[in-house]
Amino acid sequence: MSATTIGGLIGAAIDGMSGDDDSSVDGAIKGAVIANVLKVVLPVAVTYAIGWAVLRGIGELKDKVVGE
Template identity: 70%
Template sequence: MGATTIGALVGGAIDSMSGDDSAADGAIIGAVTANVLKVAVPVALTYAVGWLVLRGISEGVEQVFGGGEGA
């Protein structure tokens, strides 16, 4: 709830700087953006950490078993 409120306040403030209309539409866009980021950022970070772990495992296996060269 806090991120949604902050997103609405920031969106409303940014939208009201133009002076064309009320800040309501900017507040709605800011709140929606905050909610999307609450889901997207953890998913992206989890993917990145998982990819790095898998890459590290494959490098470790390659070093231990010699990369399949020679017999």
Template identity: 70%
Template sequence: MGATTIGALVGGAIDSMSGDDGNADGAVIGAIAANVLKVVVPIAVTYAIGWAVLRGVGELKDLAFGDES
């Protein structure tokens, strides 16, 4: 199953728990949220890894050449 389908199912299930008229709007919101997360999560992970690598390179430079501060 794709992330969009799972997001729609989860959104529909959460929306149907509230007892409102239907679960179609929750399914749409869940599908949209799943698609947004498919884009945002890889960007955030890539940023975090890049930040950690740059910080590590800075620490290695300080160890190799001494602290410049």
């Protein structure tokens, strides 16, 4: 199953649990949209975090080898 389908199913289940209306379609649409956004944002955020950690580690290593 793709992330969009799983996001839609989770969104529909959450919307169905609230009991506000009879249809869970709007929750499924919101879940699918959120899943597609996360497919783009999450890898970018993880890549940025790893890059920042590597650069910080290189700076610390340089300070230990060369001195401040």
